[in-house]
Amino acid sequence: MKKRYNLAVVGATGAVGQEMLKVLEKSSLSVNKLRLLASKRSVGRSLKFKGSRFKVEELKKNSFSGIDIALFSIGASLSKKFSPLAAKSGAVVIDNSNAFRMDKNVPLVVPEVNPETIKKHRGIIANPNCSTIQLVVTLKPLYDAAGIERLVISTYQAVSGWGKEAVDELIGQSKSVLAGREAQVNKKILPHQIAFNLFPQIDIFLNNSYSKEEMKMVYETRKILEDNSLKITSTCVRVPVLISHSEAVNIQTKKKLTAQKARQILKKAPGIKVIDEPAKSKYPTPLLAEGKDFTYVGRIREDISHPRALNLWIVSDNLRKGAALNAVQIAEIL
Numbered sequence: 390m391k392k393r394y395n396l397a398v399v400g401a402t403g404a405v406g407q408e409m410l411k412v413l414e415k416s417s418l419s420v421n422k423l424r425l426l427a428s429k430r431s432v433g434r435s436l437k438f439k440g441s442r443f444k445v446e447e448l449k450k451n452s453f454s455g456i457d458i459a460l461f462s463i464g465a466s467l468s469k470k471f472s473p474l475a476a477k478s479g480a481v482v483i484d485n486s487n488a489f490r491m492d493k494n495v496p497l498v499v500p501e502v503n504p505e506t507i508k509k510h511r512g513i514i515a516n517p518n519c520s521t522i523q524l525v526v527t528l529k530p531l532y533d534a535a536g537i538e539r540l541v542i543s544t545y546q547a548v549s550g551w552g553k554e555a556v557d558e559l560i561g562q563s564k565s566v567l568a569g570r571e572a573q574v575n576k577k578i579l580p581h582q583i584a585f586n587l588f589p590q591i592d593i594f595l596n597n598s599y600s601k602e603e604m605k606m607v608y609e610t611r612k613i614l615e616d617n618s619l620k621i622t623s624t625c626v627r628v629p630v631l632i633s634h635s636e637a638v639n640i641q642t643k644k645k646l647t648a649q650k651a652r653q654i655l656k657k658a659p660g661i662k663v664i665d666e667p668a669k670s671k672y673p674t675p676l677l678a679e680g681k682d683f684t685y686v687g688r689i690r691e692d693i694s695h696p697r698a699l700n701l702w703i704v705s706d707n708l709r710k711g712a713a714l715n716a717v718q719i720a721e722i723l
């Protein structure tokens with residue numbers, strides 16, 4: 390008989406948590422008991438799953454008894470407190486925050502890239518950052534074919550990557566501006582007006598003048614590809630898009646890889662769809678990727694300034710492959 394699992398979705402009311410429920414509905418995982426956890430503020434709410442409504446409970450130390458798999462999508466400090474408790478009570482935690490990603494005892498997993506690392510877990514498995522996941526899904530087949538020396542990355546990241554409050558900020562500010570009013574900026578959520586604007590800041594700035602998001606891409610990519618010699622530089626930009634991150638990536642390979650060969654390799658790669666007919670204006674866009682499971686790649690071309698480099702445009706739904714779907718894929722492998 391197919392085994393049925395007791396699942397907890399921690400942060401179920403959040404941007405990622407809500408997507409997690411949608412992905413779980415379609416998953417091959419057979420759910421026995423489902424526990425939805427969030428803050429005290431959400432007690433009294435209920436959320437729909439497979440046609441039934443489930444009550445949201447307050448996250449507490451003893452929330453995990455009998456739970457087999459706990460899918461965490463809350464901030465890093467709360468994850469640091471509650472994930473070890475969940476693991477101690479016997480659950481395997483799949484955590485979306487950055488609390489454990491660089492811990493050498495915690496596998497950092499993208500199923501298309503390094504599924505073999507899942508079995509090394511000691512109770513906690515980390516999901517990478519959304520901008521890293523779509524990048525490594527695309528890099529892995531090219532890395533295997535030609536090796537990679539250096540990456541130059543520029544991102545165009547949707548507001549949903551910063552949670553549900555940032556989504557409300559973009560919508561609210563856009564309505565104000567269109568009604569001829571000034572956009573209200575709540576600096577606790579985003580540092581500047583995002584409606585009809587963009588800014589090169591995601592998360593805080595570090596001592597080396599890079600933002601934390603930029604350095605996450607560097608460290609996480611090296612860990613997942615198991616290559617600390619990989620040279621990476623990144624600029625992360627928040628744009629007024631609701632869902633899906635886009636990335637312009639310059640890849641310097643060790644062996645020459647033509648654009649045609651790269652296209653062939655990517656067309657066969659797991660989790661990727663190539664859309665690359667620029668003459669017909671066909672290339673991936675955030676709206677095209679929204680709600681889909683694939684990482685979309687287009688604008689594949691040889692870099693005219695370097696004999697062994699390619700330029701790529703990579704787009705994926707940050708809430709799905711960038712968070713919820715990746716976590717559920719890990720749970721399915723488990």
Ligand SMILES: NC(=O)c1ccc[n+]([C@@H]2O[C@H](COP(=O)([O-])OP(=O)(O)OC[C@H]3O[C@@H](n4cnc5c(N)ncnc54)[C@H](OP(=O)(O)O)[C@@H]3O)[C@@H](O)[C@H]2O)c1
Nearest residue numbers: 400402403404405427428431462463464486550552553712
């Ligand atoms: N958004 C993305 O694209 C993305 C991608 C990858 C990883 N992540 C990571 O996933 C995590 C969640 O992100 P998100 O975008 O879903 O954020 P969000 O929309 O702000 O949701 C936060 C969730 O955490 C809950 N929460 C907040 N304070 C809590 C508390 N004291 N106790 C229990 N639950 C609490 C919230 O519950 P209430 O509704 O009750 O406040 C809500 O369910 C973050 O660590 C983020 O870095 C996000």
